[in-house]
Amino acid sequence: MTAPTPSAAGRIGLLRWQFDLTWSLFEYHLERLEPEDFLWEPAPLCWTLRRSPEGSWVPDWADTEPDPVPVPTVAWVSWHIGWWWSVTLDHARGEHPRERTEIMWPGAGEPTLTWLRFLRTEWLAHLDTLTDADLDTPAPFPWPDDPSHTKAHMLAWVNAELMKNATEIGQLRMLRAAS
Numbered sequence: 001m002t003a004p005t006p007s008a009a010g011r012i013g014l015l016r017w018q019f020d021l022t023w024s025l026f027e028y029h030l031e032r033l034e035p036e037d038f039l040w041e042p043a044p045l046c047w048t049l050r051r052s053p054e055g056s057w058v059p060d061w062a063d064t065e066p067d068p069v070p071v072p073t074v075a076w077v078s079w080h081i082g083w084w085w086s087v088t089l090d091h092a093r094g095e096h097p098r099e100r101t102e103i104m105w106p107g108a109g110e111p112t113l114t115w116l117r118f119l120r121t122e123w124l125a126h127l128d129t130l131t132d133a134d135l136d137t138p139a140p141f142p143w144p145d146d147p148s149h150t151k152a153h154m155l156a157w158v159n160a161e162l163m164k165n166a167t168e169i170g171q172l173r174m175l176r177a178a179s
Contacts, residue, residue: 010132015155019127022159023120026166029173030116035109038075040176048073049105057105074172078112079105081165084142085119088158091141092126092151123158130155 009016039048047060047070059079060070072080083103090097106115135152142157143149 011135011152012127012130012132012155015135015152015159016127018159019123019155019162022163022166026162026169029166029170030113033074033109033113033169033173037173037176038078038108038112039073040172041071041073042172042175043071045070046073047071047076049075049079057107059105061100072168072172074169075105075108075112077165077168077172078116079103081162082112082115082119084161085123085158088141088154089119089122089126092154094140097141127155 041048045068049057049059052058057075057079059076082105083100086103087097087100089095106112130151135155136150138147139149139151139154141154143153
């Protein structure tokens with residue numbers, strides 16, 4: 001997919017271009033992930049996903065960030081992306097946002113890759129509804145009730161968060177491959 005040139009498409013075009021660039025870097029790693037990469041624990045102190053007695057996957061979590069911060073697994077980071085992106089989409093669409101515990105990780109390998117690519121498709125569909133003027137309206141998330149943060153900030157935050165998480169997954173994938 002060719003992104004619009006930022007100068008020709010305004011601010012929404014620039015943010016879309018940045019998103020498309022970030023996604024292409026992420027896709028490089030997604031295409032190379034093996035199912036065994038997802039639950040590989042790179043250190044003794046890890047956050048991952050564990051099976052509940054009912055069979056669903058439950059992420060490790062703490063309401064206050066621990067010190068030291070546990071190293072996340074690919075499974076945990078992929079769930080984390082699904083969580084923040086699902087909730088961002090809920091807010092962006094004016095829907096009641098789901099709770100963290102309602103965001104279910106589909107499992108290692110293709111189920112998660114399909115989920116993340118679906119979220120990308122949903123996000124692009126939302127971006128296609130926006131105009132540059134929409135970017136100046138207050139962001140519903142992740143800064144509720146703060147009119148100084150606009151939808152442009154929200155889109156930029158999604159790009160930055162995705163870039164950070166894509167890097168984490170890529171680094172974990174490469175570490176496992178090299179070990």
